Amino acid sequence: MTLSRIRGARLLALAAVAALGLTACSEGGRQATNDNSGGGGNAAGSSGYTIAMITHETPGDTFWDKIKSGAQQAAKDEGVTLKYSNDPDASKQAVLIQNAVDSKVSGIATTLVTPDALAGSVKAATDAKIPVVGFNSGIDQYQRLGALMYFGSDENLAGSTAGKRIGEAGAKHPLCVIQAAGSVALEARCAGVKSAVPGTENLQVNGADDSSVVSTLQAKLSQDKSIDYIVTLGAPIAVDALKAMDAAASKAKLITFDLNAEVAQRIQDGKVEFSIDQQPYVQGYLAVSALYLNLKNGNDMGGGKPVLTGPSFVDKSNIDKILPFTKTNTR
Known part of the structure; x- marks a missing residue:
């Protein structure tokens, strides 16, 4: 078997594993940084390809550590300069994409959270x-913009799946917290929840400011029992929500999209009911390997068609297995 076929088989297998998570997804909320890294197998750049990965990461959101970890591992495996x-x-973000074009990179992997602005x-x-x-x-927009492939979760499905689960548990008035204005993915998640639980209400917060998130949520929870x-819709926002719930003496239950080590621990402790995981490590890995x-x-x-990496439930039934991986930025 040739090297290309071996790599192709490995990537197909990884995509298949990701698809298995659909039995039960993120985007996070938190200046721009640059991390030029090839991530163990081949020497960085040995393939001759340079791939630019450009995201809407907000500083401080641990979600993106997993994206980068997957992308760096793929770059190592394929000998790509990342x-x-x-x-x-x-x-x-649009300027960053244009900069990558001007520098004549071999390929570009990008998030399309604000598709019209990036078109x-x-x-x-x-x-x-x-x-x-x-x-x-x-x-829903990647093909219109001209992207060849897409790796991620179906956010409408993720939202409706979460809504159905909490609806069956008795939810009547969920509060869906949107931490980034204009994000099609976040809006789709809340719309999905509302499709299953019509009493769902949206609340806009500033996800780049934790203290603001806590105070906004606390005020809302104190006002509406x-x-x-x-x-x-992101693990750091779930941590903020826990603080707000305590301050407001709220008896509401908390669910979240995405994971970090702290949220995973809170699931194990029973403070968070469950997470809807989209497997960001897999997204980063597949995006780089597929371009290669x-x-x-x-x-x-x-x-x-899109390659789905979620949604997948993480709850009391599987948290013991998943928790260790959250500490290594692979889950």
Whole structure:
């Protein structure tokens, strides 16, 4: 078997494992940073390819550590030079994509959380014959923008799945907390919850400021005691919610999207009912490896359809197995 086929088989197997998580997804909330890293197998750059990964990461959100960890491991495995950059501001993320185009990278992997704002820069990439894949956000828009492939969760499905579960548990008035304005993924999650529990109410908070999140949530919970479930859309926001719930003496139950080590521990302790995980490590890994295979061998993962990495429930039934991986940024 040739090296390309071995790598292709490995990537297909990983995608299949990700798909198995659908029995039961993120995006987080938290200046731009640059982390130029090839991530153990081959020497960075030995393939001759340079891949730019550009996200809407907000500083401080542990969710993105998992994305980067997966991308760096794929870069190591494939001998790719990985250039990571991020900015939560849509116009600045578009500039980062344009910068990658101007530097003539081999491929671009980008989140598409604000697709209309990024459309021009993505078109500049495709016009320059630079393959683009979307991941994490933009599942319904990636093809329109010209991205070849997509790796992530179906956010509408994730939201409705979460809503159905809490509805069956008796939820009547959930509060869905949106930490980043204009995010199509976050809006889709809350819409999904509301489709299952019509009494769902949305609350906008500033996810870049933890103290603001806590105070906004505390005020809402103190004012409205009918809120019986809180749905946060990122693990750091769940931690803020726990503080707000204590301060407001709220009896609401808490569920969240995404994981970090602290939230995983809170699930084990019974403070968080469950998490809807989209497996960000897998998203980062697949985005880089799929671009490598496309450049090397013309492969198209998914056959024109999104490759789903979630949603998957993490709760009391499986947290003991998953908890250790949250501490190594792989889950």
